[in-house]
Amino acid sequence: MATKIKVEHLSIHYGNIKAVKGISFEFTRGQITTLIGANGAGKTSSLKCIAGLLPAKTGKIILDKDNVHIEITKMTPADRLRCKIALCPEGRGVFPNLTVLDNLMVGAYLNKDHKKILELVEQQYELFPKLAERRNQLAGTLSGGEQQMLAIGRALMSEPEFLMLDEPSLGLAPVIVEQIFDKFVLLKKQGLGLLVVEQNASLALEVSDYAYVLETGTMTLNGTGEALLKDSRVQEAYLS
Amino acid sequence: MNFVAKNKLLFFFISFVAVGVICQFALNSYIQALVVSFMINAIMALSLNFITGVANQFSLGQAGFMALGAYTSAVLTKVFLADQWYFIPLTALAGAVVATVAGYLVALPSFKLRGDYLAIVTMGFAEIVRVLFLNWNFVGGPRGYNGVVKWPEFLISYGFTGLALFLTFMVLYHLKISWFGRNLWALNEDEIAAEVMGTPIAKNKRFAFLFSAFFAGLGGALYGHHLGYFSPASFGFLMSVQILIFAVLGGLGSMSGSILAAGILTALPEILRSLPTGGLDIRMIVFPILLILLMILRPQGLLGRKELF
Numbered sequence: 001m002a003t004k005i006k007v008e009h010l011s012i013h014y015g016n017i018k019a020v021k022g023i024s025f026e027f028t029r030g031q032i033t034t035l036i037g038a039n040g041a042g043k044t045s046s047l048k049c050i051a052g053l054l055p056a057k058t059g060k061i062i063l064d065k066d067n068v069h070i071e072i073t074k075m076t077p078a079d080r081l082r083c084k085i086a087l088c089p090e091g092r093g094v095f096p097n098l099t100v101l102d103n104l105m106v107g108a109y110l111n112k113d114h115k116k117i118l119e120l121v122e123q124q125y126e127l128f129p130k131l132a133e134r135r136n137q138l139a140g141t142l143s144g145g146e147q148q149m150l151a152i153g154r155a156l157m158s159e160p161e162f163l164m165l166d167e168p169s170l171g172l173a174p175v176i177v178e179q180i181f182d183k184f185v186l187l188k189k190q191g192l193g194l195l196v197v198e199q200n201a202s203l204a205l206e207v208s209d210y211a212y213v214l215e216t217g218t219m220t221l222n223g224t225g226e227a228l229l230k231d232s233r234v235q236e237a238y239l240s
Numbered sequence: 241m242n243f244v245a246k247n248k249l250l251f252f253f254i255s256f257v258a259v260g261v262i263c264q265f266a267l268n269s270y271i272q273a274l275v276v277s278f279m280i281n282a283i284m285a286l287s288l289n290f291i292t293g294v295a296n297q298f299s300l301g302q303a304g305f306m307a308l309g310a311y312t313s314a315v316l317t318k319v320f321l322a323d324q325w326y327f328i329p330l331t332a333l334a335g336a337v338v339a340t341v342a343g344y345l346v347a348l349p350s351f352k353l354r355g356d357y358l359a360i361v362t363m364g365f366a367e368i369v370r371v372l373f374l375n376w377n378f379v380g381g382p383r384g385y386n387g388v389v390k391w392p393e394f395l396i397s398y399g400f401t402g403l404a405l406f407l408t409f410m411v412l413y414h415l416k417i418s419w420f421g422r423n424l425w426a427l428n429e430d431e432i433a434a435e436v437m438g439t440p441i442a443k444n445k446r447f448a449f450l451f452s453a454f455f456a457g458l459g460g461a462l463y464g465h466h467l468g469y470f471s472p473a474s475f476g477f478l479m480s481v482q483i484l485i486f487a488v489l490g491g492l493g494s495m496s497g498s499i500l501a502a503g504i505l506t507a508l509p510e511i512l513r514s515l516p517t518g519g520l521d522i523r524m525i526v527f528p529i530l531l532i533l534l535m536i537l538r539p540q541g542l543l544g545r546k547e548l549f
């Protein structure tokens with residue numbers, strides 16, 4: 001049985017502003033799921049809510065492990081990490097004045113096993129050899145692509161089973177974006193469940209197993225990545 | 241992780257002793273008092289720098305903790321310990337503990353909120369402390385607390401204040417470069433990301449705040465016994481701001497920078513005082529201008545986040 005995260009009728013409000021209005025979707029281990037939507041559609045809010053940074057107004061977030069349901073809607077961010085759900089935040093959010101190595105170490109905060117942490121660091125260096133070269137450099141001096149790699153590596157330091165990525169391609173050159181998406185495919189094959197949020201959807205849809213379209217807080221479309229790539233409405237709005 | 245090396249410590253110790261001896265035998269009591277003032281200012285600057293520079297929590301209440309340390313230690317020596325100076329190290333520690341307890345009470349509600357609420361809360365806290373002492377006749381009320389026991393000799397005062405500064409520096413510096421410090425830096429730079437990594441940001445801030453309160457209380461106690469007199473007005477908003485200026489000038493996040501800045505800003509007004517000004521107190525004009533220039537030319541402070549060694 002597959003392990004997945006199910007989001008049911010989730011609403012998120014900022015005071016009077018209804019950012020997300022009762023959306024439902026799910027993402028599964030060993031798959032890439034994409035959430036596409038224009039600026040302000042509510043993508044970041046949804047991810048933050050799943051990570052525990054924002055409260056849900058209504059609805060539930062459920063971790064479904066072989067049909068055992070664990071509701072995580074009210075858990076703290078740390079407890080959700082313990083449930084193996086990690087977020088790579090929008091705008092990367094690396095710690096600019098910490099070294100690459102220290103950034104990774106903070107990512108393993110909940111892990112108290114020092115030997116294991118060093119092993120995990122090596123794993124990230126293997127995944128992104130650029131980071132190994134720059135291990136003692138301050139993160140703020142890395143290029144945009146390297147910072148994104150670091151942000152992903154740092155999120156992976158918590159050994160997640162689910163990784164949510166908020167616009168990982170933002171501001172990066174197409175070649176770099178392709179490299180990073182190649183790693184997503186690799187991670188998926190290792191059993192990770194990825195939820196990728198994007199505005200620019202073509203590459204994300206190409207690699208994704210399933211995809212959802214979010215418009216001003218509501219889900220309007222969903223289907224396999226392939227199907228959505230061919231959909232005329234998607235082509236018009238997100239693939240131009 | 242570079243701990244302060246042994247040979248550097250030895251170097252510092254020898255210079256410390258040398259400066260003490262020079263002050264004792266070659267310089268007058270005015271300079272001697274300034275040297276001790278400098279060390280107390282450095283303790284205060286360090287205490288603030290840890291919470292504001294490392295953990296990025298803007299606190300404007302150091303004077304409140306300072307007052308608690310000063311009054312606690314002064315009352316204890318006067319009322320219970322027959323004004324014997326050799327109890328000062330103990331009572332100063334008690335003052336620091338009282339300040340820490342107060343810090344805990346301030347921290348409890350403050351760090352549930354994000355943003356710059358802490359500045360407002362701590363400012364209010366310091367004001368409450370000041371007004372409490374203002375209305376407490378037993379410690380002199382607005383007239384201030386007179387006859388606080390002083391150190392009997394310069395060298396004793398110098399030695400103990402120096403020891404306190406040394407401890408403050410060593411504890412806060414090593415915390416800064418520790419695993420705990422790394423998590424504080426992380427939340428300093430990106431609170432959301434730090435929270436996403438599972439670091440308990442409220443708890444870490446609270447913990448950092450306690451250290452800050454402790455050493456501010458210690459500095460306050462030493463301040464009282466150094467001067468032998470203080471009043472609630474000594475611990476007004478201006479004192480908090482002055483401490484903030486020390487920390488900012490030295491570089492938020494740089495522990496040695498705080499000591500350097502305390503040295504410069506303790507000496508500078510005195511040097512300016514000796515300028516020929518024809519009766520005009522030019523000091524209070526030159527001093528702010530120098531500060532403004534420095535902040536324009538080096539907004540990150542003298543040392544930024546780096547250390548001198």
Ligand SMILES: Nc1ncnc2c1ncn2[C@@H]1O[C@H](COP(=O)(O)OP(=O)(O)O)[C@@H](O)[C@H]1O
Pocket residue numbers: 014017018019037038039040041042043044045046
């Ligand atoms: N902190 C906030 N306060 C008020 N409104 C917000 C806040 N953050 C986001 N919003 C609003 O919520 C909506 C969704 O925003 P967001 O989730 O960031 O969208 P996306 O990531 O898809 O661009 C937008 O209308 C935005 O203006």
Ligand SMILES: [Mg+2]
Pocket residue numbers: 043044045090
């Ligand atoms: Mg967004």
